[in-house]
Structures are given as structure tokens and as C-alpha cells.
Amino acid sequence: MAHKNLLPPLTLYRQLLRVHRKLPPSLRLLGDDYVKSEFKRHKDITNPIHIVGFLNEWQSYLEEIKKQTSILVSSEEIKFGKKIKLENLEKFSDQQLGQLYELRNETKVAIARRKKSE
Numbered sequence: 001m002a003h004k005n006l007l008p009p010l011t012l013y014r015q016l017l018r019v020h021r022k023l024p025p026s027l028r029l030l031g032d033d034y035v036k037s038e039f040k041r042h043k044d045i046t047n048p049i050h051i052v053g054f055l056n057e058w059q060s061y062l063e064e065i066k067k068q069t070s071i072l073v074s075s076e077e078i079k080f081g082k083k084i085k086l087e088n089l090e091k092f093s094d095q096q097l098g099q100l101y102e103l104r105n106e107t108k109v110a111i112a113r114r115k116k117s118e
Contacts, residue, residue, distance in 0.1 A: 006055045007062075013039050016062055022069035026110035027080060031065075034103065 007015065013035065020031045035058075042054055068080050084100075092100065 006052065007059055009039070009055065012055060012058055012062065016058065016065075019062060019065050019069060023065075023080065026113055027107075030106060030110050 006012075016035045017032055020028045020035070023031060038058075042050075045051055045054065064082060065080070089097075
């Protein structure tokens with residue numbers, strides 16, 4: 001989904017960290033670390049196509065998290081995230097698939113820790 005008005009990188013970065021405050025502590029920590037490392041890793045990118053793609057994907061993520069955190073359901077457990085479409089997975093490089101696998105494992109560990117502490 002292309003956005004007509006992309007947020008400036010610093011504004012987007014701050015909004016991402018702000019919306020993570022609404023996540024459970026373990027997911028917030030994981031999300032904040034990931035956002036910080038990705039923005040740091042991409043700060044020297046000069047290719048406009050890569051910049052627009054990067055900002056577009058993070059802005060889509062921001063909108064998704066805003067939607068998910070705005071749902072206040074007291075009796076049900078809120079589910080965060082969404083499934084990745086197969087056609088999108090097929091576009092990933094081996095490195096990206098490895099990062100996704102690591103993120104999945106870290107998320108499972110964080111959720112297990114949270115459930116154990118409750």
C-alpha cells in the first residue's frame with residue numbers, strides 16, 4: 001500500500017516508539033530495539049527508491065500497530081501483528097528470511113517470559 005504523504009524519517013521514528021508504549025512490556029522492548037536498529041542500519045541509504053520503500057513499510061507498520069492498540073478488549077487477549085502473505089515472503093532475500101526467523105524466535109521467547117511472570 002503506497003502512502004500519498006510519507007512522514008519524515010525522524011517523525012516516523014518517534015511515532016513508532018510512541019505507539020510501542022501501548023504494547024505489553026516485552027513486546028515494547030522487542031519492538032523498540034528492532035525499530036532503533038533498523039533506522040540506524042538504514043540511516044546512510046541514499047537511493048531514493050530504497051528510502052521511499054523503507055519509509056512506506058514502516059508507515060504501514062505504524063498504522064497497523066495503531067489499529068491494533070486502539071482495540072480495547074478487556075476479556076479477550078489482544079493479538080498483535082499480522083500474517084505475511086506468501087507472495088511477500090517470496091520476495092525476501094535469504095538474509096531477510098533469516099532476520100524474520102530470528103525475530104519470530106525472539107518474539108516467542110518474550111511471550112513465554114511474559115506468561116511465566118504472570
